[in-house]
Amino acid sequence: MSSETRKGFGCCGLIVLLVIAAVAFVIIHHNSDIENFDKGHQAYLQSDCATALNYYDRAVNTWRFFNYGDYRLIVGQEGFECQLFLEGVDKQQANDFSGAMLAYNSFVSDHAASPLVDVARTNVKSIFTENKPADFVNEDLCKQIDKVLINDLIPQPGTNLPPVYFACGQLYENTEVSWLGIDYFERFLSGYLDHPLAPEVKSALIRAIVARAKLNGTSILPTPEQSGTTDDGSTVVLIRNESPESLRIVLSGPESRIEQLEACSACSTFSTSPSFCPGIGPVGRYTIKPGQYFVVVESTSDTGTTPWSGDWILDSGFEYTNCFFIIKGYRFGW
Numbered sequence: 001m002s003s004e005t006r007k008g009f010g011c012c013g014l015i016v017l018l019v020i021a022a023v024a025f026v027i028i029h030h031n032s033d034i035e036n037f038d039k040g041h042q043a044y045l046q047s048d049c050a051t052a053l054n055y056y057d058r059a060v061n062t063w064r065f066f067n068y069g070d071y072r073l074i075v076g077q078e079g080f081e082c083q084l085f086l087e088g089v090d091k092q093q094a095n096d097f098s099g100a101m102l103a104y105n106s107f108v109s110d111h112a113a114s115p116l117v118d119v120a121r122t123n124v125k126s127i128f129t130e131n132k133p134a135d136f137v138n139e140d141l142c143k144q145i146d147k148v149l150i151n152d153l154i155p156q157p158g159t160n161l162p163p164v165y166f167a168c169g170q171l172y173e174n175t176e177v178s179w180l181g182i183d184y185f186e187r188f189l190s191g192y193l194d195h196p197l198a199p200e201v202k203s204a205l206i207r208a209i210v211a212r213a214k215l216n217g218t219s220i221l222p223t224p225e226q227s228g229t230t231d232d233g234s235t236v237v238l239i240r241n242e243s244p245e246s247l248r249i250v251l252s253g254p255e256s257r258i259e260q261l262e263a264c265s266a267c268s269t270f271s272t273s274p275s276f277c278p279g280i281g282p283v284g285r286y287t288i289k290p291g292q293y294f295v296v297v298e299s300t301s302d303t304g305t306t307p308w309s310g311d312w313i314l315d316s317g318f319e320y321t322n323c324f325f326i327i328k329g330y331r332f333g334w
Contacts, residue, residue: 029301045115049082049089074165081107085116088123097127097136101153102144108151116145125155133160133167142168144185159195162192166201179212197229206256209248213296213309221295221310227321235290235314242325243269246297249284253293259284263301269326297324 044052074167088103104120111117127136145168154160165188169181183329185205189198230236239261241247247261264281293314298307305326 002093004202005136005284042079044082049086049116052078052082069316081111081114081116084111085114085120088120092123092127095136097131098138098141101127101141101148105144105153107150108153109147121153121155124153128155128160133163134170137164137167137171139171142171162188162195162197164196165192166204169201169204173207178208179215180213182208190242202258203256204309206250206252206258209250209258209296209298210252210294210309211299213307214294218225218296218307218309221297221308221312223310223312224320224322226318228319233317234287235316236319237286237288237314238319238321239284239286239297240277240279240281240321240323241284242301242323244268245305245326246301247324248296248298248300249286250298251286251293252295252298253312254289254291257288259286259290260300267325271327274325278325289290290314296308297322299326 002013022106036142039051084103084107088100088107091103092100101124102190104124107114107120108117145164148154149157149161154164166186169184169188172181182205185201185208188195189205192198197200224237229237236252239247239249241264242260244265244267245265246263248260249257249261251257251267261284262282267278268283291314293312294309295312296307296309299305308324
């Protein structure tokens with residue numbers, strides 16, 4: 001055999017060896033990738049996202065030449081879910097509980113079918129178990145509370161939601177925007193009037209309404225005229241609603257009261273102020289302690305109606321009467 005022939009066989013043998021080595025390299029790495037994927041996927045199913053991301057990173061960064069099956073697609077989806085989920089975990093571990101709840105809520109909204117959703121709910125439950133809402137609620141969470149409720153993310157809402165509403169309202173007390181707390185106090189009282197915190201919430205609502213009236217300005221409401229005397233020396237205020245709108249009456253003074261007066265179904269608005277009270281609307285009768293009160297009367301069914309407010313001096317032994325109606329395109333009358 002000539003030297004040229006031997007040289008040709010040698011070159012062919014070398015090529016064969018290189019091909020075998022390349023194939024072996026691909027197979028070995030592919031098997032390693034599959035193993036990393038399997039370990040990462042199992043960690044993902046067990047909600048161990050830190051471990052899952054570690055294995056997924058190895059699998060994605062070592063694959064070469066060929067892709068087998070849908071591994072990359074699965075890794076990308078599960079890895080993305082883990083990254084979002086860990087945002088909530090990291091915030092929770094940093095004691096940013098409101099931030100954690102919002103992160104978990106975003107995760108639940110965008111990945112409702114993920115097995116990590118149950119863990120997110122469990123983590124939120126632990127936040128409420130280990131902390132009081134007043135200690136972690138912030139403005140961001142309060143502004144997005146409706147989105148959190150849509151996902152049913154607050155555990156045992158009958159127990160945990162009332163103090164959340166109260167805490168949200170309290171965030172704004174003693175600030176320049178104290179009136180922003182009104183909505184949260186109203187939500188509390190509309191759903192949990194028998195809650196042990198209800199008296200505190202009602203007092204807070206009264207303070208917020210009074211603060212809003214003083215800040216924004218209202219039509220002046222002077223002390224009503226005495227309409228009679230009382231046999232027992234008590235102080236009685238009679239308010240007749242001659243308008244088609246429901247009223248809220250707030251009295252802040254020696255005692256604080258917040259009352260609702262239903263609309264007059266047979267009443268309408270006036271084009272000019274009537275010369276006398278029609279006397280057909282519902283009447284609220286309120287016995288209160290005598291003294292000086294700041295009073296706010298506002299519509300709860302029409303935000304476009306201008307409220308009234310003013311300081312009233314109410315003496316013992318007398319009855320006082322006010323009649324409220326609406327002048328079209330203007331405001332309340334009395």
